[in-house]
Amino acid sequence: MKNRKVSVVIPAKNESSSISKVIEALVSNQLINEVIVVDDGSTDHTGEIASSLGAKLITHPYSKGNGAAIKTGARAAVGDVLVFMDADGQHSPEDIQKLLSKIEEGFDLVVGSRDSRSQASFGRLLANSLYNRLSSYVTGHRIADLTSGFRAVRREKFLQFLSLLPNGFSYPTTSTIAFFRAGYSVAYVPVKVLRRSGKSHIKPIQDGIRFLLIIFKIGTLYSPLKLFVPVSFGVFMLGISYYGYTYFTEGRFTNMSALMFTTALIVFLVGLVSEQITSLLYKDSD
CATH class of the missing domain: 3.90.550.10 (Spore Coat Polysaccharide Biosynthesis Protein SpsA; Chain A)
Structure with a gap:
């Protein structure tokens, strides 16, 4: 060297x-x-x-x-x-x-x-x-x-x-x-x-x-949205599927579908906040 x-x-x-x-x-x-x-x-x-x-x-x-x-x-x-x-x-x-x-x-x-x-x-x-x-x-x-x-x-x-x-x-x-x-x-x-x-x-x-x-730490350290968005989307699609099933079989919107949609939104918002916190952490390290 x-x-x-x-x-x-x-x-x-x-x-x-x-x-x-x-x-x-x-x-x-x-x-x-x-x-x-x-x-x-x-x-x-x-x-x-x-x-x-x-x-x-x-x-x-x-x-x-x-x-x-x-x-x-x-x-x-x-x-x-x-x-x-x-x-x-x-x-x-x-x-x-x-x-x-x-x-x-x-x-x-x-x-x-x-x-x-x-x-x-x-x-x-x-x-x-x-x-x-x-x-x-x-x-x-x-x-x-x-x-x-x-x-x-x-x-x-x-x-x-x-x-x-x-x-x-x-x-x-x-x-x-x-x-x-x-x-x-x-x-x-x-x-x-x-x-x-x-x-x-x-x-x-x-x-x-x-x-x-560590698996979760990898995502939250680098880009939380890359971890939280797929999870949020998966829960949202599950809610859509369940809503479609109950609509055609029972003709109604169930509480379970509402819970899944709410969960998907919360997971997305947590990822969004985590993304901002991560940016601040690396800004402080500089």
């Missing part, structure tokens, strides 16, 4: 079995100016290992979440470009060059895109495919991997959206949608994902519900 400083930010919680290999590969990389490890309330020796190997260590007194660790690292970084990656050994430091090359081409956010073979399970593959399709529809841009945590971004632009980012695991989703919403340039490059070391911190039931909420 010419005349640019690169900071690698690694959120870590109880990753003592893998953190040493990750940091050793990063500190020897000539493209990287600093490696920041944010220890998110680990109960093992993750922080001690990271510090002993030359990483800049920031410790949370208790676990605040993956997204909170990302925000802490972004605030503390000195680099013009931030690279976010996991501490579990899934992301290959060799692929950082691919991300930085795209940044040099003029992109503001570059995401390492995983293929189907890199998904932890069929359920995860199915969920991610759904997120990618929905987000592509909402944004009008092809999104190859919405939830990948391996990414490079221009720091000054990333800092604009810190207030929008959640403290949990869905920060990749929010940041991607935010960059598209702001009109910034986003690119995807294929990367290899290795088998993780240690135990995953994702809880199937709890995080499954959370990921379902």
Whole structure:
């Protein structure tokens, strides 16, 4: 990277079995100016290992979440470009060059895109495919991997959206949608994902519900009307169909039809208000 400083930010919680290999590969990389490890309330020796190997260590007194660790690292970084990656050994430091090359081409956010073979399970593959399709529809841009945590971004632009980012695991989703919403340039490059070391911190039931909420968050973050208008139209058409049925069979207009028409109107108005609120949120982030 010419005349640019690169900071690698690694959120870590109880990753003592893998953190040493990750940091050793990063500190020897000539493209990287600093490696920041944010220890998110680990109960093992993750922080001690990271510090002993030359990483800049920031410790949370208790676990605040993956997204909170990302925000802490972004605030503390000195680099013009931030690279976010996991501490579990899934992301290959060799692929950082691919991300930085795209940044040099003029992109503001570059995401390492995983293929189907890199998904932890069929359920995860199915969920991610759904997120990618929905987000592509909402944004009008092809999104190859919405939830990948391996990414490079221009720091000054990333800092604009810190207030929008959640403290949990869905920060990749929010940041991607935010960059598209702001009109910034986003690119995807294929990367290899290795088998993780240690135990995953994702809880199937709890995080499954959370990921379902992400679907709604995608729409409300980018363009609420694209989510609410189809729902409103569907309820309205259902009301028309039911009214037609009752008119020809009973010769009257029923309360159920009136309820459906009212619901369709309310859903549309909620979408309209949400659209205005979303615009104000991004205006404030600037």
